[in-house]
Amino acid sequence: MSDTSDPILRIEGLKKYYDTSSGFVDSLLGRGQTVKAVDDVALKLHEGETLGVVGESGCGKTTLGRSILRLIEPTDGNVYYRGEELTDVSSTRLRRLKTDLQYIFQDPFASLDPRMTVGDIIGEPLDVHGIATGEERIDRIGELLETVGLSANYTRRYPHEFSGGQRQRIGIARALAVDPEIIVCDEPVSALDVSVQAQILNLLDDLQEEFGLSYIFIAHDLSVVEHISDRVAVMYLGEIAEVGPTEAVFSPPHHPYTEALLSAIPEPDPLWEGDRITLSGTVPSPIDPPSGCRFHTRCPRIIQPDEFDLTQTEWRSIVDLKLHASDAKSVKSLTTTEEGSVDIDLSAVSNDQLDRLVRAEFSLPGELSDPEAETILSAAIDRLHAGEIAAATDRLGAFVSPCERHSPEQYRSDDTHRIACLLYEQGFDSSGDSAGGTDAVVEN
Numbered sequence: 001m002s003d004t005s006d007p008i009l010r011i012e013g014l015k016k017y018y019d020t021s022s023g024f025v026d027s028l029l030g031r032g033q034t035v036k037a038v039d040d041v042a043l044k045l046h047e048g049e050t051l052g053v054v055g056e057s058g059c060g061k062t063t064l065g066r067s068i069l070r071l072i073e074p075t076d077g078n079v080y081y082r083g084e085e086l087t088d089v090s091s092t093r094l095r096r097l098k099t100d101l102q103y104i105f106q107d108p109f110a111s112l113d114p115r116m117t118v119g120d121i122i123g124e125p126l127d128v129h130g131i132a133t134g135e136e137r138i139d140r141i142g143e144l145l146e147t148v149g150l151s152a153n154y155t156r157r158y159p160h161e162f163s164g165g166q167r168q169r170i171g172i173a174r175a176l177a178v179d180p181e182i183i184v185c186d187e188p189v190s191a192l193d194v195s196v197q198a199q200i201l202n203l204l205d206d207l208q209e210e211f212g213l214s215y216i217f218i219a220h221d222l223s224v225v226e227h228i229s230d231r232v233a234v235m236y237l238g239e240i241a242e243v244g245p246t247e248a249v250f251s252p253p254h255h256p257y258t259e260a261l262l263s264a265i266p267e268p269d270p271l272w273e274g275d276r277i278t279l280s281g282t283v284p285s286p287i288d289p290p291s292g293c294r295f296h297t298r299c300p301r302i303i304q305p306d307e308f309d310l311t312q313t314e315w316r317s318i319v320d321l322k323l324h325a326s327d328a329k330s331v332k333s334l335t336t337t338e339e340g341s342v343d344i345d346l347s348a349v350s351n352d353q354l355d356r357l358v359r360a361e362f363s364l365p366g367e368l369s370d371p372e373a374e375t376i377l378s379a380a381i382d383r384l385h386a387g388e389i390a391a392a393t394d395r396l397g398a399f400v401s402p403c404e405r406h407s408p409e410q411y412r413s414d415d416t417h418r419i420a421c422l423l424y425e426q427g428f429d430s431s432g433d434s435a436g437g438t439d440a441v442v443e444n
């Protein structure tokens with residue numbers, strides 16, 4: 001599958017911002033905040049392929065899937081289905097087009113109305129879109145049940161009479177009822193037992209082959225995505241970090257975020273032979289995402305500017321200290337207390353003791369390998385000892401990664417594989433003044 005063929009679905013500059021103000025007064029007082037759940041996403045889906053979308057919880061996968069199908073209104077951007085812009089068409093045309101674009105929900109327990117029979121659940125889209133009535137409708141429902149591996153006799157039963165896997169099959173039959181071209185599968189197996197997961201994945205595979213379906217397959221579980229996807233898009237904080245053919249993305253991984261996700265798969269994975277990578281910190285808030293590369297606050301491979309010559313571990317730790325200091329309410333929150341001295345009184349500790357406590361908290365050595373960096377760090381710890389967090393933060397401000405200052409363009413490693421990381425940007429100069437030099441390709 002090549003990037004040059006006409007895609008069945010083209011997504012450009014898609015944004016979904018949620019406004020968290022709870023009403024008119026909040027908006028008036030500027031109390032609401034904007035959650036940038038999906039922020040300028042460009043993707044392509046080719047006919048008959050499965051595009052996996054993977055990322056940690058909260059990175060915007062569901063919002064992306066729903067915005068694509070306009071189950072929620074995007075804030076900005078375009079979605080073209082077979083060249084037709086979905087936000088541009090009349091409501092009648094959109095209703096028609098929506099039969100081609102279906103959604104399978106994560107939770108087979110919550111997504112089926114418990115008061116409706118299976119026949120009515122699957123029959124509803126047939127009624128809404130005037131697809132079949134009477135005998136034809138009954139036959140079609142039976143046929144759909146059999147297509148997903150259930151008995152045609154189940155039409156009078158209710159969802160509670162079925163297992164999780166069977167309910168997900170019913171959800172799939174409902175999506176198939178309108179004879180779609182594209183299905184967005186939103187974590188379709190994550191609520192199911194592992195043994196059942198494989199059956200549903202196989203079913204989706206078979207259906208794809210039989211009906212020529214194209215899937216966008218959303219999951220946080222990389223091993224599932226790896227298994228089912230032709231191409232994979234890795235999402236971080238509302239953006240696409242990397243996209244490409246599954247093998248190219250995972251074997252070996254390129255983007256440091258992809259690498260960390262891959263290393264975290266619990267089972268031994270054929271595509272990952274290294275150690276587990278623990279990301280520092282938690283996923284930042286999409287209300288105020290980090291500057292530059294959004295992953296820089298946690299990236300194990302964050303770039304060091306030319307003026308320092310630290311080990312990568314030292315550099316990561318220094319940046320962690322800087323980030324924590326800028327948010328710190330107290331000096332104590334920047335220290336680790338030695339065993340047995342949890343309630344240590346920081347006003348009574350010497351500069352040397354504080355120095356040790358801060359370095360221990362951030363896994364910094366007693367002396368940094370770069371003397372200039374060591375001088376800055378020691379001066380910052382001096383300020384902390386004086387209780388001056390702002391002054392310490394100021395000193396630590398000398399440590400600036402290019403990754404904080406530049407948003408990476410999507411580097412094109414070949415026609416199909418794009419990586420949004422400065423490490424892969426051709427002509428990137430780590431002094432941070434001349435990022436770029438690539439074809440600024442943003443469409444995937």
Ligand SMILES: Nc1ncnc2c1ncn2[C@@H]1O[C@H](COP(=O)(O)OP(=O)(O)OP(=O)(O)O)[C@@H](O)[C@H]1O
Pocket residue numbers: 018019020035036037055056057058059060061062063064220286
């Ligand atoms: N209706 C909403 N209002 C405000 N914020 C929202 C809303 N829905 C989602 N969010 C926020 O948008 C961000 C992306 O959420 P989303 O559910 O799309 O992520 P996800 O990757 O699908 O996560 P998960 O796997 O946990 O569902 C999160 O920070 C979430 O808290």
